[in-house]
Amino acid sequence: MNDRVARLLNHRKGRLAKGDPVVAPIVTSATFHLPDVQGAAHVYGRNGSPTWEELEAQLAILEDAECVTFPSGMAAISAALFATLGAGARLVIPSDGYYVTRILSSGFLASFGVEVVEMPTAAMETADFTGATVVYLETPSNPGLDVIDLAATSARARAAGALVIVDNTTMTPLLQRPLDLGADLVVAADTKAPSGHSDVLMGHVAGRDAVLMARVRDWRRMAGVVPGGFEAWLVHRGLETLEVRLERMCASAAVIAARLADHPAVGALRYPGLAGDPSHRAVASGQMANGGFLIGFTLADAGRAEAFLARCFCIAQSTSFGGTHSAGERRARWGDAVPEGFIRLSVGLEPVETLWRAIAEALPEG
Incomplete structure (x- = not known):
């Protein structure tokens, strides 16, 4: 992984001529000079952009696979699903995963003739995937943080004839590598930790099957779901500090989780990351590099949870995660099947003792 990070940081070096900018330039042009179409590197802004391509080159190093970028994580998820499903297909998705994926599946894919089967993440490990066209996995699940054996589950799904798509947003390719564990496609919201500063929407699809990736790329071009040059540049910049940010965030999360427990x-x-957690086996087995930066915990009721979030000056009350600042929210307000007092906490870059002091002072008495 260290070599991969080093290559990410220097991925432009071999292409630079004397006087070229070391930092990738922001290209916002929708049109390109075309006295002759043949041999043109860029034709039209919906087809490709130099700045997207710099970002995709970085992501490809991290994923060790072809990557296609999108203007949000949901755009990437949509592309992966629309590129692999059609009328009469059967899609298996987690009932406890990201709720917008479920809404997309039941509200749109089902109306196009796709059979949508929902089941808890934990049940995926022993589920019968016979007849499935696509098995969509999210591990750790968001927000419950249930984990399944990706290699074993992917192998069973593929043996049943299904394609496997894994949402790896919570881990990033630095902490978990689904393509190495049997997934056909990976989707991720780079809005989260890869960008890291909560100031841009972005997503990507990664895969090693050229035919599948051509379908994903065609979907982007035909649907017009393309990232902007400035947004791509922001994520390109954010990726350069991803490793060091994750190191701090995950180390702090391990400390905070143990104290919260x-x-x-x-x-x-x-x-x-806690030895007693049902999902710890994934860390112990090496599927996950560590416990990540997300913590789920429950206070007695919704009122106590909301009061805690309002009192803690080190926690932003926002619905995303993976940023430089710690962020928390009561997930039941979105309809997730969690207790009313359940909080998803994303640990940021605050000094850990300062963060813990703020959390401890804001928590209700036992």
């Missing part, structure tokens, strides 16, 4: 007001804590 011992707090009398906290119940049902989930963090895969």
Whole structure:
């Protein structure tokens, strides 16, 4: 992984001529000079852009696979699903995963003749995938942080004739590598940790099957779901600090999770990095590099959870995660099947003792 990060940081070097900018330039042009179409590197802004391509080159190094970028994580998820499904297909998705994926599937794909089957993430590990066209996995699940054996589950799905798509947003390719574990496609919201500063929407699809990736790329071009040059540049810049940010965030999350587990007001804590967590086996087996930066825990009720979030000055009350600042929210307000007092906490870059002091002061008494 260290070699991969080094190549990411220097991926432009071999292409630079004397006087070229070391930092990738922002190209916002929708049109390109075309006295002759043949041999043109760029034809039209919907087909490709130099700045997207710099970002895709970085992501390809991290994923060790072809990558196609999109203007949001949901755009990437949509592209992967529309590129692999059609009328009469059967899609298996997690009932406890990202709720917008479920809405897309039941509200749109189902109306186009796709059979949508929902099941909990934990059940995917032993589920019968016979007849499935696509098995869509999200591990750790968002927000519950359940983890399944990706290699074993992918192998069973593919043996049943299904394609496997894995949402790897919570881990990034630095902490978990689904393509190495049997997935056909990976989708991710680069809005989160890869960008890291909560100031841009972006997503990508990665895969090693040229035919599948051509379908994904065609979907982007035909649907017109293309990223902007400035947005691509922001994510390109963010990726250059991803490794060091993750190191701090994950180390702090391990400390915070252990202390929350011992707090009398906290119940049902989930963090895969803790030895007693049901998902810890994925860390112990090496599927995940560590426990990540997300923690799930439950306070007694919705009122106590909201009061805690309002009192803690180190936690932004926002619905995303993976940013430089710690962020938390009560997930039941979005309809997730979690207790009313369940909080998803994304640990940021604050000094860990300062962050813990703010959390401890804001927590209710046991």
